[in-house]
Amino acid sequence: MTKSNRKTVNAGFVLFFLPVFLWLFLLVVLPHLELLRLSFSGSGRAGDTGFTLKNYAAFFKEPIYWLTFVRTAMYSILVTFLVIAIALPVAFYITKLARVKTVGFLMVMLMVPFWVSELIRVYGWIILLRESGVLNKLFVSLGLFKEPIELLYNDATMIMGLVYTSMLFMIVPVIGVMEDLDDSLIEAAYDLGAGRLAIWRTIIIPHCMPGIVSGGIIVFMLVLGSYLTPNLMGGKNSLWFTEQIYNQIILYFNWNQGAAFGFLLLVLSSLIIWVLLKLTRQSLKEVVK
Amino acid sequence: MIRSLQNPKPYTNAFKAFIIAYFVFLFAPLVVTMVLAFNDSMFPSLPWKGFTLDWFFGNGPEKYGIFNDATNLRSIGVSFRVAVAVMVLSTILGTCAAFLFEHENFRFKNALYFLMIAPLVIPGVILGISILMFANTIGLAIENLFGVYVKFLGPGFWLVVLGQSSFISTIVALVVIARLRKFDRTLEEAAYNLGANRFQVLWFITLRYLRPAIIGGAAMAFLMSFENFNTTIFLTGSQATLPINLYLQVRDGSTPVINAISFLLIVGTSIIAVFNLSKGNKAVP
Numbered sequence: 001m002t003k004s005n006r007k008t009v010n011a012g013f014v015l016f017f018l019p020v021f022l023w024l025f026l027l028v029v030l031p032h033l034e035l036l037r038l039s040f041s042g043s044g045r046a047g048d049t050g051f052t053l054k055n056y057a058a059f060f061k062e063p064i065y066w067l068t069f070v071r072t073a074m075y076s077i078l079v080t081f082l083v084i085a086i087a088l089p090v091a092f093y094i095t096k097l098a099r100v101k102t103v104g105f106l107m108v109m110l111m112v113p114f115w116v117s118e119l120i121r122v123y124g125w126i127i128l129l130r131e132s133g134v135l136n137k138l139f140v141s142l143g144l145f146k147e148p149i150e151l152l153y154n155d156a157t158m159i160m161g162l163v164y165t166s167m168l169f170m171i172v173p174v175i176g177v178m179e180d181l182d183d184s185l186i187e188a189a190y191d192l193g194a195g196r197l198a199i200w201r202t203i204i205i206p207h208c209m210p211g212i213v214s215g216g217i218i219v220f221m222l223v224l225g226s227y228l229t230p231n232l233m234g235g236k237n238s239l240w241f242t243e244q245i246y247n248q249i250i251l252y253f254n255w256n257q258g259a260a261f262g263f264l265l266l267v268l269s270s271l272i273i274w275v276l277l278k279l280t281r282q283s284l285k286e287v288v289k
Numbered sequence: 290m291i292r293s294l295q296n297p298k299p300y301t302n303a304f305k306a307f308i309i310a311y312f313v314f315l316f317a318p319l320v321v322t323m324v325l326a327f328n329d330s331m332f333p334s335l336p337w338k339g340f341t342l343d344w345f346f347g348n349g350p351e352k353y354g355i356f357n358d359a360t361n362l363r364s365i366g367v368s369f370r371v372a373v374a375v376m377v378l379s380t381i382l383g384t385c386a387a388f389l390f391e392h393e394n395f396r397f398k399n400a401l402y403f404l405m406i407a408p409l410v411i412p413g414v415i416l417g418i419s420i421l422m423f424a425n426t427i428g429l430a431i432e433n434l435f436g437v438y439v440k441f442l443g444p445g446f447w448l449v450v451l452g453q454s455s456f457i458s459t460i461v462a463l464v465v466i467a468r469l470r471k472f473d474r475t476l477e478e479a480a481y482n483l484g485a486n487r488f489q490v491l492w493f494i495t496l497r498y499l500r501p502a503i504i505g506g507a508a509m510a511f512l513m514s515f516e517n518f519n520t521t522i523f524l525t526g527s528q529a530t531l532p533i534n535l536y537l538q539v540r541d542g543s544t545p546v547i548n549a550i551s552f553l554l555i556v557g558t559s560i561i562a563v564f565n566l567s568k569g570n571k572a573v574p
Contacts, residue, residue: 012487016389023382024404027455031419032411038422086311093308096291097301108563113315115562117516119532120551123539124318127325127333127548134321137335164314186291217410225412227519232539242414242519249418249523259422262415273410284406 032266039259055260065244065261072241073268075155076224079162083219084212086163087170092204095178096186107175114168122232125161126152153235161233166222170215177211178204213280217273224269241265319555326548333545344549355549364534365550367446368515371530374450375457375514380507382454383461384499390462391469406463408456413519420452421523445526452524453514460513461506468502469495508565512558 042052059065094106113121128134129151136148151157181204189199205212230240245265248258277284325333329341331352341347347354355361390402408416421444428442441447472495480490496503518532525533531550538547 012491013389013393013395016385016393017395019382020386020389020401020405023386023455023458024401027420027451028404028408031416031423034423034426035415035419089304089307090311093304097304109312110315112559112562113319115512115558116319116555117518117532117558119516119518119535119539120322120554121318123535123543123547123551124322126539127543128318128321132332132334134325134335141336164318183291183293187293190294221410221412225414225519227414227522228536232536242412245414245418246522249421255422258418262418265412266415269410269412284403284410 035259035262035266038256039263041256043254043256055257056264058257059260059264064239068239068241068244069264069268071239072224073272075159075162076220077272079159079166079223080216080220082159082163083167083170084216086167087174087215088205088208088212091171091174091178091208095175095181096183110171111168118165118226118228121165122161122229125157125164126232129157152233153238155234155238158230158234158238161229162223162226165226165229166219169218169222170212173211173215173218174208175211177208181207209280210282213276213282217276220272220276221269224265322548322551323555326545326552328545331544333543333548344545353546355546355553358546361531361534361546361550364529364531367528368531371446371449371453371521372511372514374446375453376507376511378450379454379458379461379510380503382458383463383506383510384465384503386458386462387465387469387499388495391466405459408459411456413456413517414523416455417452417520417523420448420455420520424448424451443526444524446528448524448526449521449530452520453517456520457510457513461503461510464506464509465499465502468499472498505565508561512561516558 039055040051040053042050042054059069090110094103094110098106126133130136131148131150131152133151135151136145139145140148185203185207186199189203194202225242227240227242227246230238231243234240241261242265245258245261248254248261273284322333326344327340327342328337329339329343330336341352343352343354345354346356348357386405390398390405424442428439431437431439431442476494476498477490480494485493516532517530518536521530522533522536529537535547535550538544
């Protein structure tokens, strides 16, 4: 390579490197360092500055904070497992059972609803389920209900809403890995007398594990960080941890407390994702492909 | 069990029933929302009181349709401008990143790649607050040092654009990388041998080849920006984007105008989504 050629190569490298570097440092790295710094500083009011642990102390002292945190984590794990339980048979039907001609159509039907804004999907559930909603009107007029029942604003409905809004992120990666599953493996197991459960347990699920893990990470992260669904479908007692962050920052204007909560949520999500990757021996790089 | 094996009737039927139930579950809220946009009633609920287009075109005194609803129209305009800006910025950043990680080699490449995919596993709420806080600190520092107030570092249009681009660029990058991997680099060598310079090769060969992925990534970026709530809520100023404006209305009681907006959005996004799927792009937002 001649000298002048080398120079143009470097110019090309800088052209690609500089914008990416600026993006990642100005919009990802530095903001999170600032979040960490603020979470360890006082509010600045009335001489309250400098390094402090009180924002984190407040989290452990007030049961409402850490209880919300634990509940949010537990419910996010529950939702992730429910989503796996729904996604596996749906993906199985589409890849292994549906008529080949209909597969493309089914895929489009699966995906289109998820392009619609989360807010509109939640709104749809609200007008279906609320006391004056469509289902209540329908059931009362059919005589199934004596009087309208409030179906919204409880944990079960909120969980259903979270499952609904995050399902696709499990179904698509699972379909991806299930397509590669060789049918003859299932046939062979069947010929050798394996039952359906055994086939699922020893062939299908192990084969789908990479897809389940990548879907699980995305679903868990989305559910943990969701705000609209718990806020609009959950009841007074279904507080989500993102709502605590919102309250601190927007309502109480206590940014330092909000930063501490934000950082705790970040640590929790990174930790659980890390454990999942370690348990299944995968790397983040493969998972987000 | 699978197509090639004999399945007992009850098994196939049970599976079919499950799939039908799944699709009903999937579409029920959307279909109900869309249908009730045409109900001649003050509330988005049953009973059906007849067909009307008032929630689209109505101009008072009782019903103000979406096309006469200044607040909602303005927020649609804001969302549209944000989405176009995010689309342009994140398409540029994502495409640069794709080239950087696929065609260049440098120290700390893996670390930088890890940083690039990190926004996908950081909850959007946290991206929003950390960018808000960082911009605020920078703004304060500039004000203290130079005595000038930098408007775009405060909550508002540009902060929303930057905040959304911080993770949407990653998605565009992954879409473009997927196609760039299949690119045959001997085509570039051939162009070099025929006397093209680096930028001609980039423009006439590589970018031409990547065009479907770039267009698909851009469409994805537009839609994701248009519907984003979690990051935007912390970065928006006095001009609310559509999801935030709708959220406030849904929270504080709703009229079928929201159904009319939803109808338009569902139809609009479906068209973009089907168009994008038919181009063979990966469909996950």
